[in-house]
Amino acid sequence: MARTDRSKVLRQRRHARVRRRVAGSPDRPRLAVNRSLRHISAQVIDDTSGRTLAAASTSEKDLREAQGGGSGGNVNAASAVGRLVATRAKAAGVQRVVIDRGGIAYHGRVAALADAARQEGLEF
DSSP: OOHHHHHHHHHHHHHHHHHHHOOOOSSSOEEEEEEOSSOEEEEEEETTTTEEEEEEETTSHHHHHHTTTOOSSSHHHHHHHHHHHHHHHHHTTOOBOEEEOTTSOSSTHHHHHHHHHHHTTOBO
16 A cells, blocks of 8 residues: 555544544534645534535635735645634634544644634634
8 A cells, every 4th residue: 555545544544533523513513624735624514404504715716815826735824714714604603613623633734723713713
């Protein structure tokens, strides 16, 4: 098995382990974070109804323009996504969430996104 294949399988196992414990409900939806090398995205999901309540990504046009066309794969971009998803979630009536880091370590860009969402008023 190639190194990247093994890394992907291990991340999927970690994510499955986290998802056994973490589920979004109407009163406390799930903040799912997805990180790639170039971008980071976040969604606020109510798992009981299967609806996405709010979402933000560095691949969105307004965030790309705000960064001057710069990289979406850095901590500053992750903070911008965290602030934007928190603002959109609060507009949708969400105050409290549970974080789903997707099998990725709570460090670097994932932690920056979560900290920025907390500063905008999301509780988790």
